[in-house]
Amino acid sequence: MNDERGGGKTWVLAGLLARVLVGGVLIAAGASKRAKPPEEFAVVIEAYDIAPQDSVQSLSVLLPWAELLVGFSLLFGFLTPAASAAAAAMFSGFLLALLSTKFRHIPLPDCGCFGQGLHLPTTVTIALDALLLLPCSLLSLRQGARFLSLDAWVGRKAPRALGPKTL
Amino acid sequence: MLTRRLSGAALVLAATLATGLALPRVVPPQRESTEAFREKGPAAAPVTIVEYSDFECPVCRAAEPAVRQVLALYGNRARFIFKHFPLHIHPYALAAAVAAECAGRQGKFWPYHDLLYERQAEWTNKDAPLKFEQYARELGLDEAAFKACRSDPAVARLVEADAREARLRWVGGTPTFFINGKRFVGAWQLRQDGVRWIDEVLKK
Numbered sequence: 001m002n003d004e005r006g007g008g009k010t011w012v013l014a015g016l017l018a019r020v021l022v023g024g025v026l027i028a029a030g031a032s033k034r035a036k037p038p039e040e041f042a043v044v045i046e047a048y049d050i051a052p053q054d055s056v057q058s059l060s061v062l063l064p065w066a067e068l069l070v071g072f073s074l075l076f077g078f079l080t081p082a083a084s085a086a087a088a089a090m091f092s093g094f095l096l097a098l099l100s101t102k103f104r105h106i107p108l109p110d111c112g113c114f115g116q117g118l119h120l121p122t123t124v125t126i127a128l129d130a131l132l133l134l135p136c137s138l139l140s141l142r143q144g145a146r147f148l149s150l151d152a153w154v155g156r157k158a159p160r161a162l163g164p165k166t167l
Numbered sequence: 168m169l170t171r172r173l174s175g176a177a178l179v180l181a182a183t184l185a186t187g188l189a190l191p192r193v194v195p196p197q198r199e200s201t202e203a204f205r206e207k208g209p210a211a212a213p214v215t216i217v218e219y220s221d222f223e224c225p226v227c228r229a230a231e232p233a234v235r236q237v238l239a240l241y242g243n244r245a246r247f248i249f250k251h252f253p254l255h256i257h258p259y260a261l262a263a264a265v266a267a268e269c270a271g272r273q274g275k276f277w278p279y280h281d282l283l284y285e286r287q288a289e290w291t292n293k294d295a296p297l298k299f300e301q302y303a304r305e306l307g308l309d310e311a312a313f314k315a316c317r318s319d320p321a322v323a324r325l326v327e328a329d330a331r332e333a334r335l336r337w338v339g340g341t342p343t344f345f346i347n348g349k350r351f352v353g354a355w356q357l358r359q360d361g362v363r364w365i366d367e368v369l370k371k
Binding site: 027030031034035036037039040042043046053057064065068069072073075076078150151153154155 | 168171172175176178179180182183186187190337339340343350351352353355356359360
């Protein structure tokens with residue numbers, strides 16, 4: 001149960017937990033937005049006053065799909081280092097957007113993180129978002145947690161075909 | 168190894184697509200408004216704008232000029248239907264909606280509607296009941312009938328029916344507009360995308 005960097009059991013389990021946690025959060029965030037009309041999320045993006053107005057509708061459709069894709073990549077452990085870097089970029093972008101609304105005194109009735117499913121105060125969202133960067137870093141720095149992952153399955157050598165010598 | 172990599176990618180993509188596409192989002196059409204006094208414009212107009220709104224919502228108040236502009240722009244080609252969606256986070260919204268309904272029964276829905284938005288800061292507190300009566304007096308309503316109407320549970324049920332319809336139509340916030348069935352949330356979407364959509368509808 002060692003990973004490729006020679007980590008012990010604790011690191012292996014921490015890696016798996018980090019993948020499930022970050023992947024789960026992204027899947028929940030993406031799914032809750034997909035469950036609502038994109039116009040609802042578009043209004044939240046508008047409230048941040050960062051993205052150009054013409055791109056708001058496209059972003060409201062694309063972002064939930066990106067969250068789902070990165071979330072499932074992490075959950076299944078597929079291209080984990082790249083997926084965790086993408087997740088870290090998403091969390092950092094969101095964190096910067098939230099902080100900018102704080103500095104510009106823009107009131108956000110809903111952060112938009114989980115569609116209309118869950119409403120969190122901005123400060124709590126900032127804290128949670130910053131906390132999620134830790135497991136992302138763990139996954140990136142340790143080259144991804146390979147325990148119970150597609151990466152491990154892809155990297156494993158295929159069993160040799162049974163030939164006459166093995167019979 | 169390539170086969171396994173492709174299989175892995177296919178599995179991730181399949182899970183993403185299955186989750187993203189499987190979530191049901193059926194939007195039922197709105198029922199016809201039960202109260203004619205909450206409608207403006209000809210019934211046969213080619214464009215029907217339905218607004219789900221909350222009198223205590225500041226964003227709804229801020230969206231009022233946009234609504235007026237759009238209605239002025241299209242005149243008799245647009246029919247407007249107001250629907251109540253008092254949000255639970257607004258403690259006086261339901262009472263305000265009931266008061267507006269009661270004003271409507273005396274033919275003053277729109278003036279009362281305008282007053283509620285114009286003086287929103289004045290009544291969104293514990294003085295709300297007194298203010299509702301004051302506005303009724305200012306508009307020359309029959310005070311006894313207005314008072315009796317406000318305590319009639321059937322009126323609150325009508326407002327609740329609108330709110331239930333809004334929830335069934337996945338309305339998550341106010342104001343939400345449906346223009347010939349297409350959704351627009353907030354004043355910006357109404358002004359930009361909504362107007363573009365109306366022009367498209369009228370070209371057909």
